[in-house]
Amino acid sequence: MKTYFLTIVAALLTITTSACPVCEKQQPKLLQGISHGIGPQSNWDYALVWATAFIVLLTLFYTIKWLRKPGEDSDAHIKKAILNEC
Known part of the structure; x- marks a missing residue:
């Protein structure tokens, strides 16, 4: 069980994304630095x-x-x- 928990935690910690500066300016405050594109x-x-x-x-x-x-x-x-x- 401990191994399972540590695997899940490690997987979640490695999921990091960041947007490029151009996309970051077009995003709403909630999504800034997280997603690419023009936003919702x-x-x-x-x-x-x-x-x-x-x-x-x-x-x-x-x-x-x-x-x-x-x-x-x-x-x-x-x-x-x-x-x-x-």
């Missing part, structure tokens, strides 16, 4: 990004949850047939 054109852009981030985090949560404890206990489940063949 309207509030809909922010809504789409937040909705996408929510969906990604929700998917990540359930992926980890079901990988750790799948919950398929039935003897008729397909995984039992495959595992019993080996």
Whole structure:
């Protein structure tokens, strides 16, 4: 568990991005120094990004949850047939 936690922390610390000076001037204060390009054109852009981030985090949560404890206990489940063949 300790190794898993340290791996996650190390991965998060290595994710660093910085914008070039030209792009930095065009960004709103919230995004300055983080992203490239002309930035969001309207509030809909922010809504789409937040909705996408929510969906990604929700998917990540359930992926980890079901990988750790799948919950398929039935003897008729397909995984039992495959595992019993080996």
